[in-house]
Amino acid sequence: MNGSVEQTRQTYQGWDEFYNKDFDEKLDFFKFNGRMFDVIFAQQFDRPFMDYLCKIADMIRLLAQTKMGQEKLRHLLPHKRAMLYFVQPSTRTFLSFQNACYILGLSVSESRGTSTSSEVKGESSEDTIRTFASYVDLIISRHPEAGFAEKTAWVLNQTDRPVPILNGGSGPDQHPTQALLDIYTLERSFEHIGGLDGKKIAMVGDLKRGRTVRSLSYLMKNYKDVSLYYISPDIFKMKDDIINFLKKHDIPYFETDDFESVMPLVDAIYMTRIQKEYSDDPSGESDTYPEFHFKKEHLSIIQPHCTIMHPLPRRYEIEVEVDKDPRAAYWRQERNGMWIRAALIAYIFRVESEIFAEFS
Ligand code: CP
Secondary structure: OOOOOOOOOOOOOHHHHHHHHOOOHHHHHHHHOEEEOOOOOOOOOOOHHHHEHHHHHHHHHEEEEEEEEHHHOOOOOOOOOOEEEEEEOOHHHHHHHHHHHHOOOOOEEEEOOOOOOOHHHEEEHHHHHHHHHOOOOOOEEOOOOHHHHHHHHHHOOOOOOOOOOOEEEOOOOOOHHEEEEEEHHHHHHHHOOOOOOOOOOEEEEOOOOOOHHHHHHHHHHHHHOEEEEEEEEEHHHOOOOHHHHHOOOOEEEEHHHHHHHHHHHOOOEEEEOHHHHHHHOHHHOOOOOOHOOOOHHHHOOOOOOEEEEEOOOOOOOEOHHHHHOOOHHHHHHHHHHHHHHHHHHHHHOOOOOHHHOOOO
């Protein structure tokens, strides 16, 4: 057999109508027995959920410090199986979900591309996901198409074997579990200064196509008196859908291309990479925009408590000399992804009370 067959495009009655609904109208569809079942977009998370999940993550982190604690965690979900379907490249999201599963005792299967599955024979992505659901209890997906996780959850929830879908990144639109780990990192960084409420957060770089800053912006509606500073070249400004969301929820925001002027004002600086992989015309873009880089010399002008974050991978946005400064949080941030994703899986399978019981 030579080459691959063009992938089948199936028509699902009702999908376009569902996809175009407001987020608020969709939320119930991704719940089961009144509780979140699929994790598709950041608008699903409210403040009680965020606080609760951070508490579970703290406890998992503490338990994982001892062999006995690790054994207790491993005995929570040994009867469950997860599928990691990552057809867009990933290092952190894949590994942190995989290790979150190991921590809780789940067995894991993986597909890291379409070239070795029956998608080569033309099977549709929806049928592929439905096939995974025949074998496993949880599907975690990363896909280059916006709306992919949402569509597969919508399809599965109408079958007799729905399994939870966790969106590990869907094109340039959403990365909701990254937003969870970002909030967890911000809350931990500010735990001695009142938490995230009232803080000023700068987001820097490719805001137009950066799904992490989009999902994190949505979550700011859950925190009191947070202001956002969007700093980017003009061609990478934050899109109108997010700006309209901020206006609707009275979240103050400022837009500028003068990074240095904002640095001393803010409590956190969230750096991002230029997402050239989504470019329609890569030749019209530079690989690097030095005025939007965080350099060693900037450490002297930011506040003593300012947290420097990055979802990673980085290119040139943060000089490696910055890594040694205690305010550089990005390596802690990626490890936090494992704890918060373990907390999320424990929540989805409703075993968090067994974790709380270890501390009562
Ligand atoms: N932050 C993030 O999503 O990293 P990966 O692309 O390596 O998963």
